[in-house]
Amino acid sequence: MARSAKHVEPFAGGGEDAWVTNTNAGTVPTGAPRVRLVEMTEPVLVALKEGDTSTAGKLVGAELGPHFAEEEMRWLSGYRLDQLRAVPARAGWLTNVVVDADDGRAVGHAGFHGPPDERRSVEIGYSVVPELRRRGYARATVAELLRRADASPEVVTVCASISPDNAGSLATIAGFGFERVGEQWDERDGLEHIFERPSPLPGESARG
Template identity: 40%
Template sequence: MTVTIAQLPLPALRALADGDVAAARLATDVPLSDWLGTDDDCVSTWQRRAVQVAEDPEEAAWVTGVVLADGVPVGQAGFHEKPTEERTLEVGYKIDPDHRGRGLAKATLAFLLDRARATPEVDRVVASVGPWNTVSLHLVTSAGFVQVGEQIDEEDGLEHVFELNVS
């Protein structure tokens, strides 16, 4: 199984932010599942990313895209923003419930980490995970992330903050 992340053009991001998968399909050649435009968490992420890319087009290459497994859309993943001045990227990923339990989140995280390692401007990757999300907690710790603190996210509440040195 080959996992990749396909970035979306701004018109497709805007359409998904509106929950309009049909319009998003017209705006990109990236295969899209209905879940990407109907899941509340996905739509919320597309809304944030559409604003980011509209404000700074350089973000388009970094932010959330569509996870493709052998060309089939199975989730969304990417970085929260382009590399920061602190040489950091923060990962985010979500796999469609219909495709979970097949190692896709692990493969997606590995894809993101490979990209971070291949980027000279990046020294560390951050992952913020809710304490209730045992699957994701296991995933990041098994990938070598170490917990460095906690934070309160205005949408998700308490999160454990993990980081991984990739330089």
């Protein structure tokens, strides 16, 4: 489970075993779905905090299933809403709805835990709707997050923190250039391994 210092934002999925190279984004499953990230703006976060998936869905242009009305999602939306209102400059560096680019359905949520810090580092987090896991959405989402980070001149490092027992999450980030650099103890999740990746990877030029 990947999380920031204050909030759980679980990684999910992973475990596929056929990969192809994707420039600027590491590796993605062969035949992986295409995803796009739609920012959860303040009105979207307000609606989701209240469990109003109908309004939120209209705002993001995708139908949001029951997953988006669950208590954890409502809590996360409120948490991110408070962050955004406290520092409006965080816009664009928080949570997004993950949408299947081909059929338009919402398949999860993903984003960064905040804008680049003093180390010019960002941490990624995402969750795939349970019934849609193990279909390639997890790695496709990580690839899109890394593409965004790699395109930003503000970012030089991308981080992920994962429990050593979370085999799915470890499989998900494999092949994207992450290396384990340390560990931390999380009050809710226990031991987590910390992974980092240069942004962009050496030899890549995502920033033009």
